[in-house]
Amino acid sequence: MNFPPQLPAxxxxxxxxxxxxxxxxxxxxxxxxxxxxxxxxxVHVLPAREVLSLHPLQDTVKVDRMEDGVELDLVTHDARKFIELMLRPNGYVLEQLHSPLVVHTSPEHAELVLLGRQCVTRYHAHHYLGFSAGQWKLLHKPLECGELPELKPLLYTFRTLLTGIHLMRTGEVEANLVTLNAESGLPFLDDLIVRKQGGREHEPVGHALDIYEADFRRLTTALEAAHEATHLPPKVAPEVRAALSELLVRLRLGDQA
Structure with a gap:
């Protein structure tokens, strides 16, 4: 993918x-x-001097701006905070870590990716079950005001369910709905994706939600079943925690500030 110059900048x-x-x-x-x-x-690395000082830590840096028609939402966490999130059943950080759309990388990034694969547990299913249920509920809110629900949360609902099912069955992080649907074969998803790609961020669904409900319920049940049947461990192994800790120490001690 060719990134806008605002991203590397x-x-x-x-x-x-x-x-x-x-x-x-x-x-x-x-x-x-x-x-x-x-x-x-x-992920950024705070200098040891800042970590050891009494000053508040910038463990999260956020930049939100519009430049030449490109809207950028940048969020980075300090290495310690990110690693702590990796050790929880947090699907977001794993998707960010394993994203194939890489703007900047480093040897330590490669290390983190390898360790991240060993941080996947059976309890990551709860992240995707909770997120998909929240998006499905969000879809119904406009209907209470007589408005049409938006396409975006509908796609997020099915994206998170399919990502969770794939993760439980394979241990691999796959966030791309086009790739996921090539495996799941939901006939309506390709059309919804094309509409979203060709429309605008708040494109309305244009159909009654009940035509999607059976698939939502079926996939929710499938994710619950995949969670029960998965061979993924219940928690991160002690040696993986130790390796993440050692990586963090090396990052801090390697700082020359």
């Missing part, structure tokens, strides 16, 4: 060294609209 302007910066959001999920913003996510 944001990486270069970041106040701290970055281990990686990848694209998340609609571009990663395979259904960006012409007006979708660019969600840039990554």
């Amino acid at each position: 944001a990486v270069s302007a970041h106040p701290y060294p970055l281990l990686f910066a990848t694209v998340s959001g609609a571009h990663l999920y395979g259904f960006p609209s012409p007006d979708s913003d660019w969600d840039l996510r990554g």
